Amino acid sequence: MKFCAVHHPDVALHHPETFFKRGQLVPIPEVPARAEAVVSLLRQRGVPLDVAPDYGPAPRGAVHTPELLRYLETAHARWIANPGFSDIIIPNVFQGPGMSGYPTHILGQAGFHASDLSAPIVAGTWAAIAAAANTAVHGAHLLVDGAADAVYAACRPPGHHASRDRIGGFCFLNNAAIAAQEALTLLGAEGRRQRVAILDIDAHHGNGTQEIFWERDDVYFVSLHADPAEFYPYLAGYRGEVGEGRGRGYTLNLPLPIGASEPTFLGALADAFEAIVHYGPEILVVSLGFDAYEGDPYQGLKVTTPGFGRIGGLIAALGLPTLLVQEGGYAVGDLQANLASFLDGFGAAALSPTPANG
């Protein structure tokens, strides 16, 4: 197996300090140190590491609306130009039924493009999210070009809660969806079958990814996550959500009880694999969150550090060209151990070049 990784230093430029949770401003756990930890681990292991080139606006424009992209690129400068506005964008108006048209005021746009108050925008946000999207896109190119059999994309901030036109849950651009869409385009250009599966094993439901491909049959979306009846995002991720139109039957949600054990998680993973094999994708994109970890501050599921190795091994056994896109995982001190375990299980560590003394 040819394995490599992609990163970009600009992902560190997004560093808001707080977000709204349970009615109060609290420290945000989605911090630049998350990316520093995973990249440092990859370097320690001698994994070949590309810096993502700039693929321009086309890949993100193939997934997100022009309004959202224009907003994200310009919002912070327009926001701070208003006297008395803070240095961080958190909306305070929201759209309801019967309201129509696209707002022109920055406050209206901030609400229009938000699904919650958990995606604060600061001065470096655009540079960071564009870099994260390019990181995932580069991974898709390496896979479809055959330069690698599996790629790890060190994306941050995460992306799977971002929909076509709304941000939320620490997510702005949907890195996994952008990579999947880019892969479809590249596969089509090579005359290959345009079929991509996205397996989302983050502890939270990938509501943004689900919404983006809701009416599509060229992307099969399957998500394992803590039961949304009691866990973020609350409004999506239920078993009855299966897609619509052409996409009916191409979304599979496998919610697990809060605090579900590792064997329960692995059992659901087997169901996900059965569905993916039946679909027969050319490429697998994994929304790889480590917040299903038993030590994660969100406490949704109980996967152990060795358990991530078993999950990695099972994913590798599918034998598909695989793009691993980093999503959540907020026990920052254990992030390296969890990724190391996953990569060992996946077979990546043994098959990539190691340092001379390693």
Ligand SMILES: [Zn+2]
């Ligand atoms: Zn998550």
